[in-house]
Amino acid sequence: MKKTAKRFLAGVGIVLVLVILALGGYLVKMNMETRKMTPSATGEITAGVYAVRDSYVNLFLIKGADGYIAVDAGNSLKRVRQEMQILSIDPSKVTAVFLTHTDFDHVAALDLFPQATIYLSKAEEQMINGTTPRFVVIHNPKIPRYALLDDGQTIDVSGRSVRGIATPGHTPGAMSYVVDGAYLFVGDTMSLKNGKAGLFNEFFNMDSATQEASIRKLAALKNPKFVFTAHYGFTDDAARAFGDR
Ligand SMILES: [Zn+2]
Incomplete structure (x- = not known):
């Protein structure tokens, strides 16, 4: 040679x-x-609000007048199906899915919910249409159909009101949701340790400084009864969680 x-x-x-x-x-x-993550066990957390545990991540289900609303869609379709069986909730009853963002561990079971309208923020679309890579050259999974939300937009579904709040940082289009003004779902916008809000694992964040501003935005919300994170469980003491901010 x-x-x-x-x-x-x-x-x-x-x-x-x-x-x-x-x-x-x-x-x-x-x-x-x-x-390091500490998701909640599968079960009913408070009347009509359920956690579904899929290894290190939770998705949440909220009972509506004529079906269920999901916040996120898990890491594995098979596991989500099994856990929903434990709750005796039929996936075909899920009529809307609100995605906090489009990372693979939040969208894997979307095919379980063919009846559902899938919502995500306008600013998150860049993560699934080939515009912005998630990691160097790796893109988030494509989502076949979806509706886009603006910051502050409210959707009425199944007798519940769901308001989207732009909380960028983990991804540029990360969105939190407040259901009926009382239940706040933050996805990966924060961690929760000893009842205190903190930055999410910086290793997974695209922009931690922006995330810190988003946590302050959540802290300014009027008294949510519960704060649910996607990887660090939940709290019913928002004042303590956001106390330092
Ligand atoms: Zn996540």
């Missing part, structure tokens, strides 16, 4: 090893970060 060919192959080999090491390091770090 010629010297230049040998050098070329050696170069390709080194690049490959570096890519594998970087990818391996990323996966190890991802695993370490998800182990």
